[in-house]
């Protein structure tokens with residue numbers, strides 16, 4: 001939630017500057033940020049100097065030391081501008097080909113922040129065993145990879161790092177000479193600045209000569225500029241950042257000479273393929289900013305920061321994809337430009353921290369996801385219920401309100417799994433403490449919800465009300481666990497709870513203490529949340545952190561965290577630690593650990609390990625609905641698969657048509673929650689008139705029928721790191737026509753392609769088919785035929801219609817009985833939808849486990865492969881076979897656990913031993929069957945509707961065979977033979 005209303009009141013009460021309105025101008029542009037301005041000025045000078053520009057940084061060849069592991073070398077680096085300053089460079093190659101490049105100032109006046117990677121990475125990566133560095137006169141290089149296709153070249157003077165594949169440069173560091181690590185220095189009296197003499201009229205200025213003169217006369221000014229621009233202090237609005245450490249920014253150009261499209265660096269409200277910020281006519285005038293911020297009513301198209309930051313980029317071309325991750329936690333700005341349509345140049349400007357880059361060689365997007373998740377981990381398999389529908393509002397105002405809303409869902413036969421409570425449940429916004437006036441019986445309320453198989457999610461924010469009657473604050477203050485000001489006193493700021501303090505999650509003493517708070521039983525050692533149960537899960541909001549009266553609505557950068565680090569060093573990482581510890585606390589509160597659900601607003605690289613995110617306080621507009629889809633795709637690129645946007649938009653009162661469309665968007669996002677601002681009218685789906693109410697009920701039910709598909713997709717992401725939502729470039733990396741598509745996407749490996757409608761008044765939609773394959777309309781089996789070079793089709797999309805397709809060659813498992821919650825579906829039978837490819841075959845997967853505990857890590861799961869094959873190409877026989885995959889692919893067991901053996905007869909499998917397949921639907925058979933049998937059994941009951949072929953015989957309603965109750969079991973091997 002956002003602070004607008006609150007601030008209005010607050011500014012009156014506290015005489016805060018009344019000019020303070022929460023709009024774009026509350027956040028810095030690059031030109032208002034000292035280090036960003038310096039970084040951009042550096043690149044402007046480089047551009048002006050042209051060929052004369054030369055990076056002052058070089059490697060001292062005599063310093064090169066190859067480590068005993070052979071995969072790593074270190075060297076010292078000097079800048080010709082500051083020969084007395086030492087920098088150290090370290091390069092190492094990991095066993096999967098990822099290259100880590102680190103550079104730091106050595107024995108400087110102070111230490112640069114070097115811990116970002118320690119929070120982001122799951123473990124210290126293992127280094128490659130087949131690297132051999134060859135140090136020559138001009139460079140040091142290594143050739144590696146299975147076919148020796150990769151080459152790493154580090155040139156000494158100037159320092160330049162290039163990763164090549166088959167002789168082609170994939171990624172180049174400092175190729176433009178924008179590397180600049182501002183060293184620590186002592187403050188000196190201001191230097192008098194020399195004005196550049198203006199060229200006299202008529203005087204010919206030879207650019208190269210002028211450059212040469214300038215460079216010779218004052219090389220530092222030539223490179224760095226001639227003034228100390230905001231080195232020691234910076235003001236923004238009424239705030240002053242004291243910058244006690246002085247300048248320490250880091251600039252580096254990272255270029256992709258053979259890749260014309262880039263994706264990633266979430267979170268920004270923009271297209272998936274990142275528009276330019278430099279060049280002749282940049283799309284955005286500012287660089288992309290990564291600085292977690294609580295941006296009120298964020299713009300629907302902007303490079304501004306919003307709530308989370310993942311410094312990960314994919315650079316893509318039809319030939320190959322290459323990725324990079326910069327482990328930096330401070331504010332970072334990134335310029336993106338294209339010198340040609342085949343290349344991309346990016347310029348990264350960070351306020352502090354070391355250079356710690358991971359170059360991921362690809363060569364496919366899938367490889368990059370694997371490489372990145374080996375570094376930062378995967379999205380864990382969520383609790384099954386959390387893939388259902390979540391009903392939220394600021395606020396359900398009392399326990400009876402919650403009960404009534406639940407009752408209304410049930411009366412209208414609308415499935416829902418979770419009811420949420422925003423901040424008003426807490427007395428004076430003291431989180432954990434119920435407001436007993438309105439929630440007199442919290443545990444009874446929770447139990448009433450749980451009795452119908454549902455859960456509750458309750459908000460816990462990182463700001464603590466500073467009051468003596470709040471045990472959480474009292475203890476944190478007493479133990480010294482709170483963030484401090486630059487003068488080492490407890491930092492106080494304003495947030496929902498009024499005067500507040502912030503827990504410092506960087507402090508290891510916080511970690512165990514925070515977990516004790518969530519124990520739903522009395523502890524001897526202190527306060528714990530006894531008025532809660534295991535059915536309550538957590539929403540971590542405001543963790544950028546949001547501070548209403550702070551600079552840019554966050555904490556002053558000179559605040560101090562554990563270890564003496566400034567807030568500026570760790571700002572973007574801060575929110576991740578909060579959701580990390582909260583998810584651990586929720587998992588560990590019970591004796592048998594259960595999968596936690598924690599929703600976070602702020603995030604960083606690695607946050608995928610701790611739960612879900614949502615796109616924050618969006619607006620109830622069509623633009624926000626559309627850009628929400630793109631943001632969710634882009635955070636999926638950043639590894640955070642469990643993502644969604646507030647259905648309906650947080651602000652505003654969406655008209656019924658918009659609300660229906662928004663539910664259709666939400667039902668196809670991994671995280672599906674409706675939410676609304678306190679000033680909006682109630683808009684629970686049961687309040688709508690017909691036909692809207694009925695359409696939304698169908699959408700909710702559709703989501704529930706597809707839970708097996710979502711759950712299976714999450715299993716896959718938990719193992720491979722491949723995102724749950726897959727845009728075209730990930731699915732079809734060679735298909736140029738799909739590179740810019742970000743309004744339709746695939747769900748996992750299921751073969752489902754969806755294009756949510758985000759336009760008012762739409763009656764049809766244009767859908768891109770990327771290949772020469774059949775795509776079946778999910779609802780009516782109309783078969784569309786794509787083309788090898790890609791093809792657009794137009795499909796009907798009036799209000800109740802969602803353009804949803806099954807790619808030919810897929811088998812999709814669903815559960816089609818309407819239920820009130822996902823828990824009620826646990827033993828429901830399955831439907832298998834077989835969508836035959838143009839070759840007449842198909843394949844699909846289904847993953848199931850108890851959905852709640854960690855028993856799956858011990859092999860308690862069912863993982864099936866269903867395959868439809870023909871004995872020969874022209875045969876008029878189709879065999880649909882269900883096989884066990886757990887035993888077939890034991891090394892790919894779930895959640896990182898490597899199972900040596902897998903027992904298909906495990907306890908979980910036994911618990912669903914009698915769960916049937918109740919229907920098999922086969923689309924696209926080329927003739928009417930003469931027989932449909934379970935292998936070795938009797939003729940089954942079936943029904944065949946012949947196809948209606950269009951004139952070209954490729955398109956039209958496909959034939960549909962519906963096999964009713966084939967009497968086969970979902971967890972068992974079986975085969976159905978169809979002959980025609």
Ligand SMILES: *[C@@H]1O[C@H](CO)[C@@H](O)[C@H](O)[C@H]1NC(C)=O
Pocket residue numbers: 119122377505511577580581609
């Ligand atoms: C966060 O989570 C990881 C597990 O993914 C754990 O190893 C780490 O120690 C946690 N704690 C903090 C404070 O980041």
